[in-house]
Amino acid sequence: xxxxxxxxxxxxxxxxxxxxxxxxxxxxxxxxxxxxxxxxxxxxxxxxxxxxxxxxxxxxxxxxxxxxxxxxxxxxxxxxxxxxxxxxxxxxxxxxxxxxxxxxxxxxxxxxxxxxxxxxxxxxxxxxxxxxxxxxxxxxxxxxxxxxxxxxxxxxxxxxxxxxxxxxxxxxxxxxxxxxxxxxxxxxxxxxxxxxxxxxxxxxxxxxxxxxxxxxxxxxxxxxxxxxxxxxxxxxxxxxxxxxxxxxxxxxxxxxxxxxxxxxxxxxxxxxxxxxxxxxxxxxxxxxxxxxxxxxxxxxxxxxxxxxxxxxxxxxxxxxxxxxxxxxxxxxxxxxxxxxxxxxxxxxxxxxxxxxxxxxxxxxxxxxxxxxxxxxxxxxxxxxxxxxxxxxxxxxxxxxxxxxxxxxxxxxxxxxxxxxxxxxxxxxxxxxxxxxxxxxxxxxxxxxxxxxxxxxxxxxxxxxxxxx
Amino acid sequence: xxxxxxxxxxxxxxxxxxxxxxxxxxxxxxxxxxxxxxxxxxxxxxxxxxxxxxxxxxxxxxxxxxxxxxxxxxxxxxxxxxxxxxxxxxxxxxxxxxxxxxxxxxxxxxxxxxxxxxxxxxxxxxxxxxxxxxxxxxxxxxxxxxxxxxxxxxxxxxxxxxxxxxxxxxxxxxxxxxxxxxxxxxxxxxxxxxxxxxxxxxxxxxxxxxxxxxxxxxxxxxxxxxxxxxxxxxxxxxxxxxxxxxxxxxxxxxxxxxxxxxxxxxxxxxxxxxxxxxxxxxxxxxxxxxxxxxxxxxxxxxxxxxxxxxxxxxxxxxxxxxxxxxxxxxxxxxxxxxxxxxxxxxxxxxxxxxxxxxxxxxxxxxxxxxxxxxxxxxxxxxxxxxxxxxxxxxxxxxxxxxxxxxxxxxxxxxxxxxxxxxxxxxxxxxxxxxxxxxxxxxxxxxxxxxxxxxxxxxxxxxxxxxxx
Numbered sequence: 001x002x003x004x005x006x007x008x009x010x011x012x013x014x015x016x017x018x019x020x021x022x023x024x025x026x027x028x029x030x031x032x033x034x035x036x037x038x039x040x041x042x043x044x045x046x047x048x049x050x051x052x053x054x055x056x057x058x059x060x061x062x063x064x065x066x067x068x069x070x071x072x073x074x075x076x077x078x079x080x081x082x083x084x085x086x087x088x089x090x091x092x093x094x095x096x097x098x099x100x101x102x103x104x105x106x107x108x109x110x111x112x113x114x115x116x117x118x119x120x121x122x123x124x125x126x127x128x129x130x131x132x133x134x135x136x137x138x139x140x141x142x143x144x145x146x147x148x149x150x151x152x153x154x155x156x157x158x159x160x161x162x163x164x165x166x167x168x169x170x171x172x173x174x175x176x177x178x179x180x181x182x183x184x185x186x187x188x189x190x191x192x193x194x195x196x197x198x199x200x201x202x203x204x205x206x207x208x209x210x211x212x213x214x215x216x217x218x219x220x221x222x223x224x225x226x227x228x229x230x231x232x233x234x235x236x237x238x239x240x241x242x243x244x245x246x247x248x249x250x251x252x253x254x255x256x257x258x259x260x261x262x263x264x265x266x267x268x269x270x271x272x273x274x275x276x277x278x279x280x281x282x283x284x285x286x287x288x289x290x291x292x293x294x295x296x297x298x299x300x301x302x303x304x305x306x307x308x309x310x311x312x313x314x315x316x317x318x319x320x321x322x323x324x325x326x327x328x329x330x331x332x333x334x335x336x337x338x339x340x341x342x343x344x345x346x347x348x349x350x351x352x353x354x355x356x357x358x359x360x361x362x363x364x365x366x367x368x369x370x371x372x373x374x375x376x377x378x379x380x381x382x383x384x385x386x387x388x389x390x391x392x393x394x395x396x397x398x399x400x401x402x403x404x405x406x407x408x409x410x411x412x413x414x415x416x417x418x419x420x421x422x423x424x425x426x427x428x429x430x431x432x433x434x435x436x437x438x439x440x441x442x443x444x445x446x447x448x449x450x451x452x453x454x455x456x457x458x459x460x461x462x463x464x465x466x467x468x
Numbered sequence: 469x470x471x472x473x474x475x476x477x478x479x480x481x482x483x484x485x486x487x488x489x490x491x492x493x494x495x496x497x498x499x500x501x502x503x504x505x506x507x508x509x510x511x512x513x514x515x516x517x518x519x520x521x522x523x524x525x526x527x528x529x530x531x532x533x534x535x536x537x538x539x540x541x542x543x544x545x546x547x548x549x550x551x552x553x554x555x556x557x558x559x560x561x562x563x564x565x566x567x568x569x570x571x572x573x574x575x576x577x578x579x580x581x582x583x584x585x586x587x588x589x590x591x592x593x594x595x596x597x598x599x600x601x602x603x604x605x606x607x608x609x610x611x612x613x614x615x616x617x618x619x620x621x622x623x624x625x626x627x628x629x630x631x632x633x634x635x636x637x638x639x640x641x642x643x644x645x646x647x648x649x650x651x652x653x654x655x656x657x658x659x660x661x662x663x664x665x666x667x668x669x670x671x672x673x674x675x676x677x678x679x680x681x682x683x684x685x686x687x688x689x690x691x692x693x694x695x696x697x698x699x700x701x702x703x704x705x706x707x708x709x710x711x712x713x714x715x716x717x718x719x720x721x722x723x724x725x726x727x728x729x730x731x732x733x734x735x736x737x738x739x740x741x742x743x744x745x746x747x748x749x750x751x752x753x754x755x756x757x758x759x760x761x762x763x764x765x766x767x768x769x770x771x772x773x774x775x776x777x778x779x780x781x782x783x784x785x786x787x788x789x790x791x792x793x794x795x796x797x798x799x800x801x802x803x804x805x806x807x808x809x810x811x812x813x814x815x816x817x818x819x820x821x822x823x824x825x826x827x828x829x830x831x832x833x834x835x836x837x838x839x840x841x842x843x844x845x846x847x848x849x850x851x852x853x854x855x856x857x858x859x860x861x862x863x864x865x866x867x868x869x870x871x872x873x874x875x876x877x878x879x880x881x882x883x884x885x886x887x888x889x890x891x892x893x894x895x896x897x898x899x900x901x902x903x904x905x906x907x908x909x910x911x912x913x914x915x916x917x918x919x920x921x922x923x924x925x926x927x928x929x930x931x932x933x934x935x936x
Contacts, residue, residue, distance in 0.1 A: 101898030
């Protein structure tokens with residue numbers, strides 16, 4: 001086969017130098033045709049769009065084309081031609097075809113079209129080859145780029161907080177234990193407790209549930225940092241909203257208070273959603289067409305509206321008034337309760353018809369490190385609420401006062417010996433600071449319109465499932 | 469205190485609108501002066517450079533300035549002034565000073581200058597506040613940005629491979645087990661084996677040692693992907709080169725062979741090093757001055773030279789000839805041995821005086837998935853060797869032939885049931901493909917000139933150490 005420089009299909013589709021001989025490589029999506037001509041749709045993963053290869057059957061034998069079935073991997077030399085077909089601008093008139101790898105139609109699991117998402121989850125090793133998951137994972141890449149670009153432009157530093165940790169101060173949920181001990185020969189001490197001195201870290205260790213506390217250490221030195229890494233929850237929740245392993249983004253900024261933190265959160269999500277509309281509109285449009293025809297409206301809704309800011313207390317009042325007016329909620333509403341998704345969505349979708357940021361939550365339902373308000377009842381927490389999703393971001397101004405923080409930690413039974421290093425930031429050069437956390441897969445659900453969180457991460461980890 | 473918009477110090481230092489009143493916030497690095505005037509050096513983490521605040525002692529009392537000690541956190545309003553002092557272009561004539569947080573000179577661990585790196589490792593929660601670690605972590609951020617930018621520009625997709633996995637096919641080292649089982653009440657089956665059916669994933673699970681195999685699944689769908697995430701080795705190695713938790717970058721590309729893979733590796737590292745010289749030269753210069761005055765020469769050496777490409781066999785011949793000529797090595801040299809750092813550095817620093825890419829290693833010392841050469845003895849592996857560091861990148865063309873791959877896996881005792889999903893990429897639409905791995909901290913060691921890998925990651929995990 002003649003050696004011609006390969007052109008990536010996303011680029012080939014934009015070329016206009018018709019008549020030029022180019023090479024493309026990729027996987028066969030479909031093949032159709034008649035006695036005289038065969039049309040092969042080829043995709044190389046660079047774009048949702050296939051390139052059409054036209055094969056003149058007077059130049060190729062049926063024998064040669066026989067292995068060109070869905071899933072086969074091929075290299076094609078041919079002339080770039082203006083396409084007469086609908087919905088495509090260029091095609092390739094094949095001069096040479098090389099088959100790298102076949103895909104036996106009897107065995108290839110993606111042979112037939114229209115698989116359910118449930119079925120595709122079972123073959124997560126192959127599903128990135130489908131249109132849906134190709135689109136989802138290209139968008140995922142783009143959302144990660146948006147995250148890094150946003151913070152880089154603003155002078156934040158990407159800060160790698162540890163994955164394995166010996167502290168669980170967030171109390172954010174059950175943790176995975178990490179060990180190198182031989183479980184068949186666990187050593188015990190004289191009191192019958194497991195002796196961790198022989199374990200790798202010399203003490204019990206677990207997978208992190210949040211990088212925030214370490215992120216604050218970074219912010220109190222570098223000024224403004226963000227984390228972007230995997231976090232873990234060992235909750236036995238088999239729902240479309242839970243993963244045992246997911247990616248979190250946690251910016252933390254010295255010298256900013258809650259108001260600036262809210263603006264940062266708004267700017268951040270709007271930047272990401274805008275990036276999706278600008279840089280992966282074809283993939284977004286494909287998913288909108290397939291799964292959710294209100295998707296693009298929802299994305300625009302978020303970038304075109306300022307987020308409404310109000311307190312939790314004001315939010316409760318609105319919900320109570322709604323109930324008075326006949327709105328029904330499944331869960332009770334009263335001051336002090338944690339809001340449910342139905343309440344959050346009512347505020348966003350029915351009442352304000354805008355994204356909403358709720359602040360100043362009852363301290364009892366929030367973490368120990370949040371800045372205490374003068375009322376003695378609330379803390380400077382903030383939750384960003386989105387249509388369809390509910391809470392997409394949770395954050396707060398942090399308590400910078402050593403005494404208040406220590407006191408609250410004690411009230412919440414967090415041993416000082418576990419957080420001495422965290423308290424040191426308040427002991428030495430403390431300052432107002434704030435931050436928030438965004439579950440990356442939540443953002444992905446919002447931007448792709450997918451319904452199940454297992455469909456926006458390549459290899460979901462859930463109860464009883466760590467395959468691939 | 470008057471409310472004036474805060475200016476980040478890196479930006480304030482570049483301003484020329486002298487006479488304007490601005491606000492800066494940050495931490496006191498030093499304070500010196502005389503009866504009439506006090507000079508406070510303030511740093512906010514945005515840059516290695518401090519801004520000098522000049523305090524006229526006729527306007528501020530000694531009492532007010534007493535808490536302004538090293539480590540204290542302050543907000544300063546003042547007039548931007550052209551500086552007469554050496555090495556700085558602007559300073560601030562203070563009009564108002566607010567102290568957010570003090571740092572008791574008797575207790576603040578960073579009070580005195582000149583701490584050893586060993587001591588600073590003990591207080592990893594505070595060391596980002598030092599010049600050295602500020603510089604290192606700003607460079608770390610920049611190297612991460614370089615990684616993402618490089619691949620994004622080339623159309624690669626960032627692909628999140630799993631952290632928790634039930635497969636160890638790389639055989640790359642001892643793994644950390646991940647479990648939610650109650651170690652005090654481990655269930656056993658009738659044969660006395662631990663019953664994992666009650667564990668979170670229903671089977672033994674561990675932390676990943678590499679995302680490559682899953683990365684290949686991505687590449688065989690999306691065309692070109694890269695991973696960038698934490699990886700883990702439970703090796704009990706207490707050396708300046710080993711971490712239990714570190715970050716890896718692993719690009720994987722469909723349709724490219726070893727030659728293109730080598731070029732990709734060269735382009736990639738050169739891009740990163742170039743980024744450092746362009747975007748964080750002040751931090752690099754600081755580290756060069758403090759720790760390693762050949763650092764910048766070494767960085768330039770790598771971007772100004774094409775990498776020499778030769779086979780392992782040719783490399784061995786050069787080393788044998790060197791021994792003939794009187795060069796002494798600690799470890800023996802003969803065809804078949806794994807090269808030691810001293811051998812690699814001889815080739816790079818003494819013989820070629822250029823970065824080197826060695827290829828076609830004996831199959832016995834490389835992994836099962838590498839493409840087998842026709843000689844039956846070697847595989848298409850490639851190692852990129854750098855001055856001072858030795859191996860910085862390891863990669864290969866992958867074996868795309870199902871039969872050869874299965875055969876080699878069997879020879880190396882890798883059960884087919886553990887890699888059926890990996891083999892599926894060769895079963896359906898297989899194609900030539902290649903990739904490599906770069907340990908992010910190796911790159912960081914090279915770019916910062918730091919000697920100990922624990923000093924280039926915020927919170928190092930090593931045997932007996934998972935603090936913070």
